[in-house]
Amino acid sequence: xxxxxxxxxxxxxxxxxxxxxxxxxxxxxxxxxxxxxxxxxxxxxxxxxxxxxxxxxxxxxxxxxxxxxxxxxxxxxxxxxxxxxxxxxxxxxxxxxxxxxxxxxxxxxxxxxxxxxxxxxxxxxxxxxxxxxxxxxxxxxxxxxxxxxxxxxxxxxxxxxxxxxxxxxxxxxxxxxxxxxxxxxxxxxxxxxxxxxxxxxxxxxxxxxxxxxxxxxxxxxxxxxxxxxxxxxxxxxxxxxxxxxxxxxxxxxxxxxxxxxxxxxxxxxxxxxxxxxxxxxxxxxxxxxxxxxxxxxxxxxxxxxxxxxxxxxxxxxxxxxxxxxxxxxxxxxxxxxxxxxxxxxxxxxxxxxxxxxxxxxxxxxxxxxxxxxxxxxxxxxxxxxxxxxxxxxxxxxxxxxxxxxxxxxxxxxxxxxxxxxxxxxxxxxxxxxxxxxxxxxxxxxxxxxxxxxxxxxxxxxxxxxxxxxxxxx
Amino acid sequence: xxxxxxxxxxxxxxxxxxxxxxxxxxxxxxxxxxxxxxxxxxxxxxxxxxxxxxxxxxxxxxxxxxxxxxxxxxxxxxxxxxxxxxxxxxxxxxxxxxxxxxxxxxxxxxxxxxxxxxxxxxxxxxxxxxxxxxxxxxxxxxxxxxxxxxxxxxxxxxxxxxxxxxxxxxxxxxxxxxxxxxxxxxxxxxxxxxxxxxxxxxxxx
Numbered sequence: 001x002x003x004x005x006x007x008x009x010x011x012x013x014x015x016x017x018x019x020x021x022x023x024x025x026x027x028x029x030x031x032x033x034x035x036x037x038x039x040x041x042x043x044x045x046x047x048x049x050x051x052x053x054x055x056x057x058x059x060x061x062x063x064x065x066x067x068x069x070x071x072x073x074x075x076x077x078x079x080x081x082x083x084x085x086x087x088x089x090x091x092x093x094x095x096x097x098x099x100x101x102x103x104x105x106x107x108x109x110x111x112x113x114x115x116x117x118x119x120x121x122x123x124x125x126x127x128x129x130x131x132x133x134x135x136x137x138x139x140x141x142x143x144x145x146x147x148x149x150x151x152x153x154x155x156x157x158x159x160x161x162x163x164x165x166x167x168x169x170x171x172x173x174x175x176x177x178x179x180x181x182x183x184x185x186x187x188x189x190x191x192x193x194x195x196x197x198x199x200x201x202x203x204x205x206x207x208x209x210x211x212x213x214x215x216x217x218x219x220x221x222x223x224x225x226x227x228x229x230x231x232x233x234x235x236x237x238x239x240x241x242x243x244x245x246x247x248x249x250x251x252x253x254x255x256x257x258x259x260x261x262x263x264x265x266x267x268x269x270x271x272x273x274x275x276x277x278x279x280x281x282x283x284x285x286x287x288x289x290x291x292x293x294x295x296x297x298x299x300x301x302x303x304x305x306x307x308x309x310x311x312x313x314x315x316x317x318x319x320x321x322x323x324x325x326x327x328x329x330x331x332x333x334x335x336x337x338x339x340x341x342x343x344x345x346x347x348x349x350x351x352x353x354x355x356x357x358x359x360x361x362x363x364x365x366x367x368x369x370x371x372x373x374x375x376x377x378x379x380x381x382x383x384x385x386x387x388x389x390x391x392x393x394x395x396x397x398x399x400x401x402x403x404x405x406x407x408x409x410x411x412x413x414x415x416x417x418x419x420x421x422x423x424x425x426x427x428x429x430x431x432x433x434x435x436x437x438x439x440x441x442x443x444x445x446x447x448x449x450x451x452x453x454x455x456x457x458x459x460x461x462x463x464x465x466x467x468x469x470x471x472x473x
Numbered sequence: 474x475x476x477x478x479x480x481x482x483x484x485x486x487x488x489x490x491x492x493x494x495x496x497x498x499x500x501x502x503x504x505x506x507x508x509x510x511x512x513x514x515x516x517x518x519x520x521x522x523x524x525x526x527x528x529x530x531x532x533x534x535x536x537x538x539x540x541x542x543x544x545x546x547x548x549x550x551x552x553x554x555x556x557x558x559x560x561x562x563x564x565x566x567x568x569x570x571x572x573x574x575x576x577x578x579x580x581x582x583x584x585x586x587x588x589x590x591x592x593x594x595x596x597x598x599x600x601x602x603x604x605x606x607x608x609x610x611x612x613x614x615x616x617x618x619x620x621x622x623x624x625x626x627x628x629x630x631x632x633x634x635x636x637x638x639x640x641x642x643x644x645x646x647x648x649x650x651x652x653x654x655x656x657x658x659x660x661x662x663x664x665x666x667x668x669x670x671x672x673x674x675x676x677x678x
Contacts, residue, residue, distance in 0.1 A: 083675040127638045130663050133671040139550040140574055141674055142540035442539055451543035456627040464634055
């Protein structure tokens with residue numbers, strides 16, 4: 001007896017076959033072919049507009065619900081929660097002393113013992129018990145709200161975007177909103193996620209296969225041309241796999257060969273976003289696993305700069321390889337993220353000076369994500385890479401703006417650190433981000449003692465004059 | 474407490490709603506009305522500081538705040554939160570210490586037999602006094618004063634200079650000549666200082 005197939009099974013097989021075919025044809029026509037040619041049907045922009053309307057409705061509904069129950073709607077406050085007076089140590093202590101001296105208490109007469117003269121500096125005055133108030137208040141202010149800790153966790157949103165991850169007002173959700181949220185979950189996990197996974201797998205597979213094939217060609221113009229096309233195509237497919245809606249500004253400033261492209265870092269997706277609009281040579285550490293396979297095949301088609309783990313620590317080696325690459329004008333511009341770690345896209349932290357010491361043109365790029373559709377920040381202490389990618393693929397979309405800023409060169413008499421700060425300020429200004437001097441490495445490491453010593457020095461200067469004043473007497 | 478990270482975040486949010494109702498009552502007793510929005514922000518901050526999701530704070534969590542770590546008296550401030558050598562700080566205690574820094578409520582009529590609210594001028598002064606008086610004997614001894622000066626001034630300042638500053642300070646403030654500054658003497662020496670302004674933190678909105 002051969003395999004028994006009822007007419008029902010036959011029908012089922014046929015239906016499945018048809019739906020798969022339709023599915024893949026649609027995928028091909030609407031997503032992959034446009035990716036190959038770099039055109040767009042505008043479907044994603046339409047999707048974005050309709051989503052925005054839905055979010056507005058959801059927020060209004062929650063506000064109405066809160067008002068009916070007479071509760072205060074919790075709105076996360078983005079710009080700091082306490083009023084911090086920007087007065088310096090000197091100004092505060094002077095103000096404190098003025099009050100005291102007006103009633104004849106602590107005067108500013110020099111100490112009687114001759115060996116410890118308070119020095120001729122005009123800002124020196126006597127210690128007062130109230131001086132501790134300044135440090136105490138500053139300390140407690142930083143406990144309640146500091147500039148650095150909040151940069152390493154996802155940004156708070158002012159309105160709700162129908163993702164559980166970002167809701168703070170559970171008790172104000174009405175039935176309609178819950179239904180809408182439920183529909184949202186179904187759409188995101190049952191329709192969008194499989195679609196995006198398919199695209200991502202397609203994109204990565206094509207990248208690996210094609211770059212390996214191109215690797216067999218002899219070096220020359222044909223190879224570079226093909227490699228460029230392949231890279232662009234695969235990155236565009238990946239962009240669609242994330243439903244990333246990107247707006248590029250000032251494309252006339254796009255990085256050219258022999259330059260270094262510098263951008264602020266929010267997540268590994270930054271690479272895909274920039275590389276889908278231009279070709280870059282990537283810099284990074286060789287990983288194992290899937291990442292390693294991709295890296296090794298990419299480098300066959302065009303020269304990227306991958307380092308072994310042991311080589312990363314050797315700064316001179318890194319600098320040498322970068323300069324060698326930059327001097328060869330036929331090679332692609334290097335893409336570097338000088339912050340060294342992922343920051344949550346509300347600020348730009350200290351740029352490491354290594355890439356600014358190399359003598360070449362810097363092309364700054366500012367990337368700003370719109371957090372309403374999905375927060376792209378990778379909090380590496382909370383989520384692993386796979387978890388993060390799944391979260392990205394189950395958000396509504398990744399919407400961002402990319403600004404290509406005019407190229408900058410190191411000026412006469414400027415050292416690498418000043419140059420880095422100048423570039424950082426330009427990027428922060430363009431992207432509407434806060435420009436911070438703190439080191440992104442503080443995410444994991446402790447503050448150096450030098451900061452505390454600076455504070456101590458400042459205070460000592462006020463009380464007893466500087467070290468030079470004292471040693472002069 | 475649920476094990477997986479995404480569940481625990483949802484759990485914390487739900488716990489927060491319940492907790493805040495109870496806390497509202499508690500904090501109202503301390504300071505005669507704290508806006509619930511402020512309490513919510515403080516709870517968010519408390520959770521953000523608790524990086525390992527332990528449910529409580531320990532001194533290392535405070536030490537991880539970068540701006541606090543560069544404060545010369547950071548150890549003393551952290552010590553003010555963790556009284557009597559304990560290593561666990563729960564949210565009500567966190568709020569109770571921070572409540573010292575609420576601006577003084579000038580409009581509240583002074584009820585004769587009720588205890589001072591925690592953010593009164595007197596209690597703010599006591600908080601500052603504790604920062605000096607680490608052994609909690611009610612007096613700031615010369616030795617304690619020297620320790621504070623050492624931590625606030627740079628290493629290059631000599632012992633002699635520190636001692637002369639300490640001597641002069643005690644000379645001016647010590648009224649009963651016991652070579653130490655008691656709380657009353659401390660309070661008298663700061664009579665004219667606007668404590669409310671210097672030791673208050675205002676919430677935005």
